[in-house]
Amino acid sequence: EAGVAQSPRYKIIEKRQSVAFWCNPISGHATLYWYQQILGQGPKLLIQFQNNGVVDDSQLPKDRFSAERLKGVDSTLKIQPAKLEDSAVYLCASSLAGIDYEQYFGPGTRLTVT
Amino acid sequence: AQSVTQLDSQVPVFEEAPVELRCNYSSSVSVYLFWYVQYPNQGLQLLLKYLSGSTLVESINGFDAEFNKSQTSFHLRKPSVHISDTAEYFCAVSLRGSYIPTFGRGTSLIVHP
Secondary structure, three states: OOOOEEEOOEEEEOOOOOEEEEEEOOOOOOEEEEEEEOOOOOOEEEEEEEOOEEEEOOOOOOOOEEEEOHHHOOEEEEEOOOOHHHOEEEEEEEEOOOOOOOOEEOOOEEEEEO | OOEEEEOOOEEEEEOOOOEEEOEEEEOOOOEEEEEEEEOOOOOEEEEEEEOOOOOEEEOOOOOEEEEEOOOOEEEEEEOOOOHHHOEEEEEEEEEOOOOOOEEOOOEEEEEEO
């Protein structure tokens, strides 16, 4: 079974530029999550999707971050404009259906904002 | 709200030595507890979990952890570590019934030959 795929693996941008990350969850997984992992900290949940609807985006900085999950499969996370403090690893995870199923994580996208 | 404290940011050990990575949690309600491992340049992998029942849980690669409700701890242990165990280990807690964890800051296990 293929795991969660993410691209790109690495991205370097200057502050105030925009960037987008892509995630393809495990086939058949209805729930998708985006996490932000700042160096030296544990991952923090940004947003949770159930199929193509948002379940929880309370921790998403909506003035600059946006995410979508068209057709309930792939998802993109966008930052516009980026700030220095956005430098982090962005992890995507998926689970079969809902919060009571185990999450499977992708390898992450490491973003460096200069 | 739940929270997790990992008491050590880095734990250096020699190969074949025992190791314990400490984790304490805080919650006013029943919880699930998890340990995740993150190898260099890889995503998080679930190592083991406590949901209910036996307080001692084991992983397939020789780690175990014991849920201690009175001390609100869930320490991770291995009797003999290998070089390949070098990784970042995250303790996490979630509300009972949920697999959405709140993570600790992580402990870097460094195994020296």
